[in-house]
Amino acid sequence: MLFIKHNLLLVVPFIFVLIPFVLIHRILEIKKYHYLGIKTTRYREVGAVALIYSLIFIGTLTLGSSIFFFDLQFIVQHIHDSIKNINIIPFKGMIEFGIHGVVNIFGNIFMFIPFGFFVALFSKKDKRIKHTVIAGAGLSLVIEIIQIFVMRYMDINDIILNTLGAFLGFELLNLSEKRFSNFFNKFSTNKTVKKLTLKDKIKVYAVTILQIVVWIIMSVNLKQMVMSFYLKSTDMPNLNNIDPFKLTLLTLPLLVFIISIVMQFIFRKRLIILLINFALWMIAAFTLFNSNFLIYCFIYTFISLLGTLIGDLIIKSKNKLINKRRKSITHSTLFK
Known part of the structure; x- marks a missing residue:
């Protein structure tokens, strides 16, 4: 609980200090679209920024300030304990009594819902579910592997819950599109047939x-x-x-x-x-x-x-x- 509270406090500085980098990245991406003959919209750019910040939010909550203190000597001394505590058995210890178990289950799910929503939004409709599930599981796996090196442990249950959260984000987009189809059409791009010089x-x-x-x-x-x-x-x-x-x-x-x-x-x-x-x-x-x-x-x-x-x-x-x-x-x- 203290770890989550500490990382929630880090969300605000991460959001603010990364604003210039995110803006520069998107400005350059728009120019790249221009050269490639792709027409983007303001709505799509807002969605792209939201996707980037959903990644930042997940990274901050799961890793926090621990990513700042990578030290080879520290890793060598403690990695054995982290590897020993790896859980690869699905659902083992997932249901825990008390507030910690509830926060762990719902926190891991809700944390990935925005990410799944925006990944689905930027995917082709016929490949949305595939891209969303793979992206959710892949991102969760990367985070779990990094946690081994920062004196935490890898848990297959976290990957399952995170992937479920990404899938729920996909379902949320489907429900939203049915009700607000005109609005979500504004997030699409138009690619003109252009031979690149x-x-x-x-x-x-x-x-x-x-x-x-x-x-x-x-x-x-x-x-x-x-x-x-x-x-x-x-x-x-x-x-x-x-x-x-x-x-x-x-x-x-x-x-x-x-x-x-x-x-x-x-x-x-x-x-x-x-x-x-x-x-x-x-x-x-x-x-x-x-x-x-x-x-x-x-x-x-x-x-x-x-x-x-x-x-x-x-x-x-x-x-x-x-x-x-x-x-x-x-x-x-x-x-x-």
Whole structure:
């Protein structure tokens, strides 16, 4: 019970510190859809964000802050106990008397209902049940395996209950669609028949790589950001015991600089670039929450603007070369 209460307290900081990463990911995904000839809707994007946050919610409740303290020596010392307590017999010890048993059963089911709902929503109608059950069971299995390494144990009952929760999410979507069919039709996408050029393929790959970089940076800096957000919480470790933010200081400016340049090539719209940079400044504020965090925010702001300026110069020089070539071609055709 204490573990669940502790992890529920972590949900709020996880939600807030991941907002910039989720927004950047979806903005890049929309641009990728554009290159692939896929038309998305506002409703679908809201649903996609909800699916991501359902994953974050599950990860926070099941793993909590334990993912921050992976230590090889600790794992070697305690993994034997975790393996010894693995339960692979279905329904063994599932029905327990008292509040703990009730919370365990219903908590494992309800936790996966939103995830199952949104997985089904983004699946083809004829494959919904298959995708939902596989996704629910697969995600639960991954979480159970991770728990072995954080001094908890793997239980087949949790996988059964989680999969049941995902299936109930699928059933909830079916019931909702029958009543509000017009509303749920707005979540569909339209794919136009478009032959991708080499340039479009390169852009799609570039956006995908950028998305991966964003999530890698998030993974590297997540511990510091959550700790900073939860500065006054007695449930979290003292910030004085945390190592200096060396990785953050090295990786975040590089991310800001690269994204600022790439955004110029992908979007070429000042408003979108400013929104992305604003999101990155928020990351800096969360990550470097100390007496000098305003100075670091100013540095990151300068770096992002520098990256934008360099991107502008590259685009302008590229356009000048293209115009020169066009003029030379037209000039040569006129004199032929």
